[in-house]
Amino acid sequence: MTEPYDPQPDRYLDSGAYAADALSPEEVAAFEAAMAADPALRDEADSLRATTARLGMAAAEPVPAGLRDRVMAEVDQTRQDAPAGSGVVVPIGSRRWSGTARLLGAAAAVLAVVTIGVSVWGVSVSRQNDALVAASAEVTRVITAPDARTISGPVDGQAGRGAVVVSPTLDAAVFVAEGLGAPPAGQTYQLWLIGADGSASSAGTFSPGQDGMAAVALSGSPETAAAVGMTLEPQGGSTQPTTTPVLALPLA
Amino acid sequence: MTAIRASADSPEPVVPPETPESLLALVARGDRAAFDRLYDRYANAVYGLVRRVLRDPAQSEEVTQEVLVDLWRSAASFDPDRGSASAWIMTIAHRKAVDRVRSAQASTLRDVRVAQLGEERPYDVVAEAVEHRMETEQVVRALKDLTDLQREAVTLAYYGGYTHVQIAELLGVPLGTVKTRIRDGLIRMRDRLGVTA
Numbered sequence: 001m002t003e004p005y006d007p008q009p010d011r012y013l014d015s016g017a018y019a020a021d022a023l024s025p026e027e028v029a030a031f032e033a034a035m036a037a038d039p040a041l042r043d044e045a046d047s048l049r050a051t052t053a054r055l056g057m058a059a060a061e062p063v064p065a066g067l068r069d070r071v072m073a074e075v076d077q078t079r080q081d082a083p084a085g086s087g088v089v090v091p092i093g094s095r096r097w098s099g100t101a102r103l104l105g106a107a108a109a110v111l112a113v114v115t116i117g118v119s120v121w122g123v124s125v126s127r128q129n130d131a132l133v134a135a136s137a138e139v140t141r142v143i144t145a146p147d148a149r150t151i152s153g154p155v156d157g158q159a160g161r162g163a164v165v166v167s168p169t170l171d172a173a174v175f176v177a178e179g180l181g182a183p184p185a186g187q188t189y190q191l192w193l194i195g196a197d198g199s200a201s202s203a204g205t206f207s208p209g210q211d212g213m214a215a216v217a218l219s220g221s222p223e224t225a226a227a228v229g230m231t232l233e234p235q236g237g238s239t240q241p242t243t244t245p246v247l248a249l250p251l252a
Numbered sequence: 253m254t255a256i257r258a259s260a261d262s263p264e265p266v267v268p269p270e271t272p273e274s275l276l277a278l279v280a281r282g283d284r285a286a287f288d289r290l291y292d293r294y295a296n297a298v299y300g301l302v303r304r305v306l307r308d309p310a311q312s313e314e315v316t317q318e319v320l321v322d323l324w325r326s327a328a329s330f331d332p333d334r335g336s337a338s339a340w341i342m343t344i345a346h347r348k349a350v351d352r353v354r355s356a357q358a359s360t361l362r363d364v365r366v367a368q369l370g371e372e373r374p375y376d377v378v379a380e381a382v383e384h385r386m387e388t389e390q391v392v393r394a395l396k397d398l399t400d401l402q403r404e405a406v407t408l409a410y411y412g413g414y415t416h417v418q419i420a421e422l423l424g425v426p427l428g429t430v431k432t433r434i435r436d437g438l439i440r441m442r443d444r445l446g447v448t449a
Contacts, residue, residue, distance in 0.1 A: 011430065012433060012435075013431045013435060014417075014435075015433060016435030016436070016437065016438045016439070017409065017416045017430070017431045017434050017435070019346055019438060020409035020410045020434055021346055021350045021409075021439070022409040022410075022414065022415050022416045022419070023272075023415070023416065024415060026419070045334050045445060046334055047442055047448065048345055048435070048438045048439070048442060049335055049339050049426075050335050050336060050339045050442070050447045050448065051438050051441050051442040051445065051447045052340035052342070052343075052346070052410050052438065053335075053336070053338050053339035053341075053343065054298075054387070054390075054391050054394075054441075054445055054447060055391060055395070055406075055441075056297065056301040056342035056345060056346060056410075057297045057338060057342060057387060057388075057391075058387060058388040058391035058392065059300040059301045059303075059304040059411070060296040060297040060300035060301075060388075061298075061299060061300040061303065062296055062299075063295040063296050063298075063299040063316065064309070064313055067295065067299070067313055067316060067368075068291065068295070070317055070319050071291065071295075071320045071321060072288075072291075074317065074321050075284070075287060075320075075321055075324045076284075078321055078324060078325055080280070080282060080324065080325055080327065080328065081325055081326050081327075081328055081329065082328065111381050112299055120279060126394065142365075165256075165336070168324060169437075206306070217416065231331075233360035237416065
């Protein structure tokens, strides 16, 4: 078996439970992120879905007579969703990614497969990236929080964009980015929680995937922070920023 | 009457059968008549599966309505590259059913379901509709072809709507064992049924 990508063969163990909807939401998120990056895993899961569908069809029994009229009446008053098109547009709580869909492609692709229900399985998650695979349950938890807010902005000197998704109730935030250049040799990107008084505390270091995407959970509490900043720092990170931020996103 | 008989003697016009996929494509464009036909084709399957998981007829009817309206609402998101229309529809139906089972409000229902567990042979399903009989027999045969342990895990998960954690608790076996039984069982069924994604 050639497994060029998947570093976690145990994900294959989950394919049956996934097709039978027997996984927890966190496991579903992890499985679908792995599936988005591994066509062989996706094919297996799709074929087992097709198999459970046969089990479903076999359970058919006559539907109660009155249901048809009620369904048709509701359908007559139900607006249809627009075609998904090429972009992945996923509802998050009551909001939609539409405006920042491209930027948040990585996050949205994760979400596309997290949301339980209709929008999930039919959405084509064609975008594959390292960040997706690395996306942890924490990232998923924050970006699917009902009160998640997104603040985005361009990265200085680059075509890339970054965004912070913050959930006040979870007191947690994640950083997602697209089009980030690889940091210069010997350096790393570092995220900072910046207080109203200008004090900075490290929220972690990261490197974007080869496709320039990133999705990382911030360490520390965003509750008292006024902004999130990103700097280039020597490999291993710094205790305080040593360069001018290439991105600063106000949280207020 | 005679006229009708006469025309029935003439060769039947060749109309290609409408595939579920083409039906969904029409529904996605807002074709209400196509939705009527989709309903005729899938309402029994959706209801049967939902009732299999939920058991309670009133709740099953409610969830079935949600599923069918969702088919109308989100038909445009069906992606034929990922599988058949039937698989997409049954996935939506199954997820909605297990969502209901796992929601807090359903806790009472859950108690009833646990009490009923084991009363019914999991693969003892007989579809009423004649056109489903062959399909059903095939599936029942494929299910019988599994080992007892595989069949138990697959039916508890899919028809029972239990999570692998719950199944592990029910059966007193490790999580990995449950996952393996479900996966091996489904792979065996898939190959037996000649299913392609």
